Amino acid sequence: MGNKVLMKGNEAIAEAAIRSGCRHYLGYPITPQTELAAYMAKRMPKIGGVFLQAESEIAAINMVYGVAATGRRVMTSSSSPGISLKQEGISYIAGSDLPCLIVNVQRGGPGLGGIQPSQSDYFQATKGGGHGDYHLIVVAPSSVQEMAQLTGLAFDLAEKYRMPAMLLADGTVGQMMEPVELPDEKDVEFTEKDWAVTGTKMQRPHHIVNSLYLVPDELERKNFERFERYRRIQETEARYESFLMDDAEICVVAFGIAARVSKNAVLAARAEGLKVGMIRPITLWPFPSQALKEAADRVKGFVSVELSMGQMIEDIKLAISCRKPVELVNRAGGMIMSPDEVLAGIRKMNGGDNQ
Amino acid sequence: MIVFEKPKSLTDAELHYCPGCTHGIIHRLVAEAIDTLGIEGRTIGIAPVGCAVMAYNYFSCDMVEAAHGRAPAVATGIKRSLPENIVFTYQGDGDLASIGMAETVHAATRNENITVIFVNNAIYGMTGGQMAPTSLPGQITQTSPYGRDVKTAGYPVKVAELLSALDGPEFIARVAVNNVKNVKNAKKIIQKAFENQIDGKGFSLVEVISACPTNWGMTPQNALKWIDEKMIPYYPLGIFKNKSEGEEAIER
Amino acid sequence: MTTGILIAGFGGQGILFAGKFLANMGMLEGRHLSWLPSYGPEMRGGTANCSVVLSDDPIGSPIVNHPDVLVAMNLPSLDKYEDEVVSGGTIFVDSSLIGRKVKRADVRVIYIPATQLAHENGIATLANMIIVGKMMKECDFLPYDGIEQAVRTVVSAKHADLFDVNMKAIGIGYQYQ
Numbered sequence: 001m002g003n004k005v006l007m008k009g010n011e012a013i014a015e016a017a018i019r020s021g022c023r024h025y026l027g028y029p030i031t032p033q034t035e036l037a038a039y040m041a042k043r044m045p046k047i048g049g050v051f052l053q054a055e056s057e058i059a060a061i062n063m064v065y066g067v068a069a070t071g072r073r074v075m076t077s078s079s080s081p082g083i084s085l086k087q088e089g090i091s092y093i094a095g096s097d098l099p100c101l102i103v104n105v106q107r108g109g110p111g112l113g114g115i116q117p118s119q120s121d122y123f124q125a126t127k128g129g130g131h132g133d134y135h136l137i138v139v140a141p142s143s144v145q146e147m148a149q150l151t152g153l154a155f156d157l158a159e160k161y162r163m164p165a166m167l168l169a170d171g172t173v174g175q176m177m178e179p180v181e182l183p184d185e186k187d188v189e190f191t192e193k194d195w196a197v198t199g200t201k202m203q204r205p206h207h208i209v210n211s212l213y214l215v216p217d218e219l220e221r222k223n224f225e226r227f228e229r230y231r232r233i234q235e236t237e238a239r240y241e242s243f244l245m246d247d248a249e250i251c252v253v254a255f256g257i258a259a260r261v262s263k264n265a266v267l268a269a270r271a272e273g274l275k276v277g278m279i280r281p282i283t284l285w286p287f288p289s290q291a292l293k294e295a296a297d298r299v300k301g302f303v304s305v306e307l308s309m310g311q312m313i314e315d316i317k318l319a320i321s322c323r324k325p326v327e328l329v330n331r332a333g334g335m336i337m338s339p340d341e342v343l344a345g346i347r348k349m350n351g352g353d354n355q
Numbered sequence: 356m357i358v359f360e361k362p363k364s365l366t367d368a369e370l371h372y373c374p375g376c377t378h379g380i381i382h383r384l385v386a387e388a389i390d391t392l393g394i395e396g397r398t399i400g401i402a403p404v405g406c407a408v409m410a411y412n413y414f415s416c417d418m419v420e421a422a423h424g425r426a427p428a429v430a431t432g433i434k435r436s437l438p439e440n441i442v443f444t445y446q447g448d449g450d451l452a453s454i455g456m457a458e459t460v461h462a463a464t465r466n467e468n469i470t471v472i473f474v475n476n477a478i479y480g481m482t483g484g485q486m487a488p489t490s491l492p493g494q495i496t497q498t499s500p501y502g503r504d505v506k507t508a509g510y511p512v513k514v515a516e517l518l519s520a521l522d523g524p525e526f527i528a529r530v531a532v533n534n535v536k537n538v539k540n541a542k543k544i545i546q547k548a549f550e551n552q553i554d555g556k557g558f559s560l561v562e563v564i565s566a567c568p569t570n571w572g573m574t575p576q577n578a579l580k581w582i583d584e585k586m587i588p589y590y591p592l593g594i595f596k597n598k599s600e601g602e603e604a605i606e607r
Numbered sequence: 608m609t610t611g612i613l614i615a616g617f618g619g620q621g622i623l624f625a626g627k628f629l630a631n632m633g634m635l636e637g638r639h640l641s642w643l644p645s646y647g648p649e650m651r652g653g654t655a656n657c658s659v660v661l662s663d664d665p666i667g668s669p670i671v672n673h674p675d676v677l678v679a680m681n682l683p684s685l686d687k688y689e690d691e692v693v694s695g696g697t698i699f700v701d702s703s704l705i706g707r708k709v710k711r712a713d714v715r716v717i718y719i720p721a722t723q724l725a726h727e728n729g730i731a732t733l734a735n736m737i738i739v740g741k742m743m744k745e746c747d748f749l750p751y752d753g754i755e756q757a758v759r760t761v762v763s764a765k766h767a768d769l770f771d772v773n774m775k776a777i778g779i780g781y782q783y784q
Contacts, residue, residue, distance in 0.1 A: 065429055067436040074436075089422060177627070178642070198437060199440050200416060202395060208419070
């Protein structure tokens with residue numbers, strides 16, 4: 001770790017990726033993540049890395065698939081409409097058990113939507129997104145510091161479990177600047193993976209990277225194996241931040257920029273004497289269900305704060321088996337709620353109608 | 356004395372292709388080129404979606420199965436990651452010239468140092484005989500039951516001609532495998548397409564006019580004749596682009 | 608102490624740059640800070656604004672809904688944000704571009720004809736930094752020390768030739784009575 005530098009969130013992802021040993025970036029321009037691609041275009045040629053602006057998001061994710069098949073660290077980035085285009089490739093990468101990092105700096109949708117921040121790709125990110133049964137590891141940074149930290153974590157987890165990871169940010173965290181302490185440079189020396197295609201050198205049987213299984217029981221077995229891995233991930237890799245939860249009677253749940261806004265509201269509510277805390281999921285998949293389940297034993301209700309029409313709220317209700325009420329505070333289309341709006345939701349959950 | 360043997364870079368797996376299909380010949384030519392050049396140990400192949408989808412079981416080098424049409428993008432990723440390796444795609448007409456046209460054109464225009472084997476049999480074989488981007492005008496298929504009407508379905512895509520109009524690609528050629536003479540020439544050209552890559556020259560595509568007796572509704576013999584009578588007049592054979600005669604190898 | 612600053616005006620007035628300078632000042636002092644631009648298709652001529660939060664504590668929301676300090680560099684910005692400023696807050700008005708007075712009585716208002724001063728001094732594009740200079744004078748959360756270093760950081764090495772004019776602009780604002 002070194003000194004703090006002032007950086008945009010998108011740039012922090014790029015620099016952290018390079019420091020974590022990523023030497024392959026393939027992408028296609030789209031607002032509001034373009035700084036990331038521009039940063040890579042500048043840096044990669046100077047460090048012997050690969051930067052390639054693909055002809056489309058579809059091509060970019062398939063180039064990622066190609067690099068991932070060789071066992072190298074590789075990433076792409078885009079924003080919501082572009083991520084939709086990548087879904088085919090992401091499904092193939094998941095079906096071929098390859099690691100990679102996909103960054104989604106979300107903007108409002110559906111369709112071409114807008115370019116302002118949003119969290120409305122939550123379902124797409126956490127429930128699979130493309131066709132077939134699969135998951136991505138999904139991390140959700142709420143600060144520029146976490147943009148850097150979680151980039152490295154996402155790569156590590158992706159490689160540990162041989163599956164794609166997604167860093168799910170939003171336009172605000174992507175565009176904002178904050179002081180960030182960048183991770184140390186990691187040794188980029190490559191270790192041969194026993195599944196990668198690198199040429200047989202006539203010393204081993206050929207490796208095949210593939211997601212095609214025409215025999216159904218073989219494909220079923222593959223799915224069962226993958227979900228056994230997913231189960232272990234759900235048990236061990238869920239991450240969250242607990243804020244003022246010790247004596248909390250109301251639990252705010254929010255991630256990303258919504259958690260930043262909610263933090264102000266929680267403090268304002270505390271100033272009013274309301275016992276409010278917050279659980280901030282850092283991984284959205286695996287979702288920190290256990291923490292919410294335990295909180296449900298103690299609090300009288302939850303407030304889900306989201307930049308969507310209410311997507312994470314479904315996972316909250318599942319996690320707590322609908323034992324406690326869950327209030328939704330949401331904005332959509334690129335709008336961001338104010339701390340006052342969150343505070344109103346907290347008061348409502350507290351039983352007061354005096355907002 | 357051995358008078359005939361299977362190329363070493365083909366596995367022992369039994370091919371699934373229909374009787375009379377020329378995919379088997381083309382697989383063999385690719386494998387022979389790999390053997391001759393002694394590059395099997397550093398070659399990585401990319402199989403398409405289409406009849407050759409299971410090519411990954413037939414070539415004994417490392418193989419990757421790509422999504423429909425995306426093989427040139429996958430090949431780009433692999434080649435950029437492992438520039439010392441030899442990377443080839445093996446694609447059909449629906450894969451390369453329809454759904455994957457963008458990936459094809461852009462890999463070509465970047466002069467990606469890869470080898471593309473493009474099998475043009477003027478029909479979608481695996482899905483049961485639908486119209487391909489390369490189906491001939493008037494050709495009857497499952498989805499052009501009254502014959503390909505160019506007024507509504509447009510004209511066939513002449514891939515070799517189209518790509519050779521670009522400044523990027525190194526080598527574009529069209530060959531056929533319907534008689535001994537053509538097969539011998541195809542062997543030479545396919546090998547050249549691999550040599551180009553070894554020499555760092557860039558994107559080399561060989562379009563191979565191939566027979567699909569099953570979906571053309573013909574005997575194998577008639578299918579080979581149909582290539583001479585219908586396909587080759589529309590898709591003339593030859594080398595369409597051979598950029599680097601005299602030019603230096605590109606750096607990647 | 609936490610200070611929320613909102614700088615607003617037209618694209619091309621250097622709104623984001625002024626914000627970046629304030630962020631770098633905070634950086635040099637080792638404070639917590641965030642800088643958040645409006646982003647979008649507007650490059651020149653459209654509206655632009657920039658939220659800067661400087662704090663002694665970790666920062667919650669980087670979005671300044673109710674600024675302690677508002678810098679209005681055009682009329683639409685003043686119209687839009689005047690009512691959002693906290694009671695007791697400060698509004699800086701570029702009086703060469705904004706004809707009307709601030710209506711609020713519970714805020715401190717500082718008028719400075721920054722754009723006019725910039726033109727008069729041959730630094731037409733630096734009205735933003737003239738206002739920044741005035742802010743340094745009027746706001747005790749921005750110490751004048753270290754200003755050179757902050758300017759040096761924010762005008763990148765590539766544009767080192769712009770250091771002097773930026774310092775000049777800040778000086779003009781700082782001295783403006």
